[in-house]
Amino acid sequence: MPAARGPDAPADTFSATRAATHVREIATAPRPSGSAAHTRAREYIVRTLTALGLDTRVHTGAAASHRPDLSPIGADSRYADLRLRNVVARVPGTANTRPVALVTHYDSTEAGPGANDAGVPVSVLLETARALLEGPSPRNDVLFVFTDAEESGLLGAQALVAGPGTLPPDTVVLNFEARGSKGPSLMFETGPDAGWLVRTLTESAPDARADSLLDAAYRYMPNLTDFTVFQEAGHQGLNLAHLDGYTHYHGTGDTPDRVDPATVQHQGEQALGLARALASADLTHTPVGDSAYFRAGGWFVSYPLGAALPAALATAGLGLALLLRLQTRGALTMGAVLRGFAVALGQLVLAAGAAFGLAPLVASGHPEFAHYYDIGGHGPALIGFLSLTLTVGCALALIAKRWAGARAQVAGAVLLWILLSVVSAVLLPGGSHVFVWPTLGLLSAAAVLTSRAGETAGGRVLAAALGTVPAAPLVFPLVPLLTNALGLGLVAAPVAVAALLTALLPGVLPVLPRLLPVTAAVVATTVLAGVALLARGPENPVRADLLYLWDADRRTGHWISGVPADDWSDDFLPTDAERGSVADLWPGWRVPVRRGPAAEAYPLPGPRVTTRVLADTAGGGRRVQVTAASRRGADHLVVLVSGTTVRGWSLSGVPGQYADDPAGDAPWELWIRHVPARNWNWSWVRGRRRSGSSTAPTACRGRRPTDRTAHDRPRSGSPHSEKPPWPPPPGRWSEAVRDTVRRRAVRDMRPRVARSAPPPVPFSLVSRTRRPAAAGRARRPPSPSPSSVRCTPAGSSPWSGRAAVPRCSSPPRPGRSCRRRPANPSASRRRGRRSASCSVRPARWPCPPAAGPAAAR
Structure with a gap:
């Protein structure tokens, strides 16, 4: 990667130091869509672009989409937002042929300030706009687009492509993302007919990192970005992001001090290079077709994607010709090749x-x-697993030597490479180069090893060189790249790629050190054991997961968690709580979790809902309108429909994307983001009925549960704050629960010697509707101290703080003590009930004022 440029870099070049100032301004606090920090970030972007002299506008809109791949609970989910704010700035061209748009999102999750995701891309676009204006005027229009609500279902991009005239249909889109905190910026996804764009990338940014294997594999993965929306709309373009350093992704640790300047410089140089190249080119007629591409050392190779299969077949023909020649000469039999x-x-x-x-x-x-x-970074763990691969390869080659000789094993390995080349060219043509070109080197090595020269030490060394040199530039960089992209949970994939390189071991073992297998085994054992015993610390924090569900009808609460039992959650969930379904609390929730009844209830008022039948439709359908409003100003609402099909729907006049109903008995689910303060109307056309038809609106505060498991567990506490008034006003119940739980919930993960007050740690809170769960017993958490202490900033973070509240769930009557309301396990479960719940997640928030807790957004 290039070295980061300082503030004194030439004005027409990209400077990571200048871009870093934008990150520090934007990533001061979590900025989910609709929050105060989100508004401040948008105003800063508009102010910066306007100061550059650009025509900058904020486009308001609404969007509704069907994104089952983003479902936090494995359900068939839809998403809608009525108050989206996209920022678009335009650099006019002198003779526009096609506009070019540089796009990123400016919202973050509620877990952390999002300095990398997507503070870095935002800063890259702002610095690119400044540097672009320092050069000659562009020929084509250049748009700088900052989308809203990407983390909430790609809704900002959806509104952008649906809005008339906002983004012309022939716009070339360059989307910038982040899924880590360091490493090179990779071009990992392309739009249709993007072969010419790949060549433009390599010519305008010589240090660009791209591999068509990433693009081919990404199409089979459930991950989505804003670029998905632009692809669906038919836009040509590229998608770039840095992937390494996943530890603090979507967590409290994604702060400006964890931004890698070299990463910012690398992504910025690609953005500026592409912007200048495309802005000055004639884009009236661009070539069609995709390409296969990869970097081999200092060379960037690209060829038409349609040539992948012929190249694989040609390689296969050479390999089969070699095997047939060996069989004809009597050097090998077909049985020996198959054993190899x-x-x-x-x-x-x-x-x-x-x-x-x-x-x-x-x-x-x-x-x-x-x-x-990451477990201490992928480097040490990857070294251990590669040593393990070498151990397995050597051991099996020696064990099977009598059953299949060295020549047979080499010939059999060549046959395996040939098979993988052809299969990959058919099923994954963009990734077939990983097998096709190394196979050519292996064929040369096999020809030497199966000849008389292969019986000499010099011949074996030559064979090792012929087999390794063509594969090294392709396979060696691919192994750590796959590890970063897939994580250690799928480390078997890069290990399998590395295992293919052991194909030559049977032929070259005689010239290798005799103790190589033993040495590799010792290294693998030592390194993997060291990684397993790696101490926890600020750079590898422990994940936390705690969700509170409240049933307003039964007036019972429940705690659930997606992580194993530990000292942190022992005070809320039974240590013997088993992982199971919570479909009785939330129909359609398919992710197994640990659950238990709440020893202390936190009442939350449910939403106000009215239902009206508008008309009957043909085929036995019916058009129904649901009007709802939150009693406490919830940010999100969820609608669940079970027992019937949904033929179509709209939200306050915004039509939703039609999709088939969920299979089986799974409910139809709609997440409504950024809920208006007034009533909203949801209309839907009901189809055929199932048994037990019902509609259950849900009031929520915060964000979807998929991110409730993606938060760092803080390592230290925060000072106490002034005790807020009790009971809180109706719109502040969520904050009250948050402040009570964060007063006592988080503990240090070190073994406890004695029961003592846990360090105070700030939390964010989300409230959601849930159905009642089976009652049980759980250990009662320790009561918070009623003492009041003045609130002061905590630690080195300028946005941490916490508040404490008394333990009573409701104000005691005069002359009576405060009591807990017990759960009612015998109450019957009725469909269609309105209930509410809250989800607690570790996060850091601004220190609350003395009058009461700060609002959680």
Whole structure:
């Protein structure tokens, strides 16, 4: 990666230091869509672009979309937002042929300030706009677009493509993202007919990192970005992001001090280079077709994607010709080749299987492993797993030597590479180069090893060089890249790729050190054991997960958690709580969690709902309108429809995308983001009925549950604050629960010697509707101290603080003491009830004023 440029860099170049000032201004606090920090970030973006002299406008709109891949609970979810704010700035061209748009989102999750996701892309676009204006006037229009609500279902981009005239249909889109905190900026996804764009990238940014394998594999993954929306709308373009340093992604640790200046410089140089190249080009007629591309050392190779299969077939023909020649000369029989093929396949399967089985064992002391976090960085762990791969390859080659000789094993490995080349060219043409070009080197090596020269030490060394040199530039960089992209949870994939390189081991083992297998085994054991025993610290925090559900009809509360039992959650959930379904609390929730009744209730008023039948439709359908409003100013609402099909729907006049109903008995689900303070109307056309038809609106505060498991558990506490008034006003119940729980919930993960007051840690709170759960017993959490202390900033973070509230769930009557309201396990479960709940997640928030707790947004 290039070195970061300082503030004295030439005005027409990109400077990571200048861009870093924007990150510090934007990433001061979590900025989910609709929050105060979100508004401040938008105003800063508009102010900065306006100061550059650009025509900057804020486009308001609404959007509704069907995104089941984003469902936090495995349900068939839809998303809607009625108050979206997209920022668009325009650099006019002198003779526009096609506009070029540089796009990123400016919202973040509620878990943290989002300095990398997407503070870095925002700063890159702002600095790119400044540097672009320092050069010659562009020929084409250049748009700088900052979308809203990407973290809430890609809704800002949806409104952008649906809005008339906002983004012309022929616009070339360059989307910038972040899924980590360091590493190179990778071009990992392309739009349709993007071969010419890939060539433009490599010409305008010589240090660009791109591989068509990433694009091909990404299409089979459930991940989505704003670029997904632009692809669906038919826009050509590229998607770029940095992936390394996943530890603090979507967490409290994603702060400006964890931004890598080299990463900012790398992404900025690509953005500026692409912007200048596309802005000055004639884009009236662009070539069609996609390409296969990869970097091999200092060279960037690109060729038409349609040539992938012919190249694979040509390689296969050369390989089969070699095997046929060996059989004709009597050097090998077909049976020996097949036995060698079985050995090579066994090396791959055993190495990948060992990595798959050992990875959870190595990470057993790291609960964050369940969320694909780094374990002390991927480097040490990857060295251990690669040593394990070498051990397995050597051991199996020696064990099977009598059953399949060295020549047979090499020939069998060549046959495996040929098979993978052809299969990948058919199923994954963008990634076939990983197998096709190394196979050519292996064929040369196999030809030497199966000849008389292969019986000499010099011939074996030559064969090792011929087989390794063509594969090294492709496979060696790919292994750490796959580890960063997939995480240690799927480390078996890069291990399998590395295992393929052991194909030459049977032929070159005689010239290798005799103790190589033993040495590799010792290194693997030592390194993996060291990673497993790695101490926790600020750089590898533990993940936390705690969700409170409140049933307003039964007036019962429940705690659930998605992580194993530990000292942190023992005070809320029974230690023996087993993982299971919570479909009785939230129909359609398919993610298993630990659950238990709340020993102390926190009442939350449910939403106000009215239902009206508008008309009957053809085919036995019916148009129904639901009007709802939150009693406490909730940010999100969820509508669940079960027992019937939904043919179409709209929200306050905004039509939703039609989609088939969920399979089986799963309910139809709609998440409404950024809920208006007034009533909102949801209209839907009911289709065929199922048994037990019902509609259940849900009041929520905060964000979707998928991110409730993506928060760092803080390592230290915050000072106490002034005791807020009790009971809080109706719109502040969520804040009251948050302040009570954060007063006592988080503990240090070190073993406790004695029961003592836990360090105070700030929390954010989300309230949601849930159905009642089976009652049970749980350990009662320690009561908070009623003493009041003045609120002061905590630690080094300028946005941490906490508040304490008394333990009573409701004000006691005169002359009576405060009592807990017991759960009612015998109450019947009725469909269609309105209830409310809250989800508690560790986060840091502005220190509340003396009059009461700060609002959680």
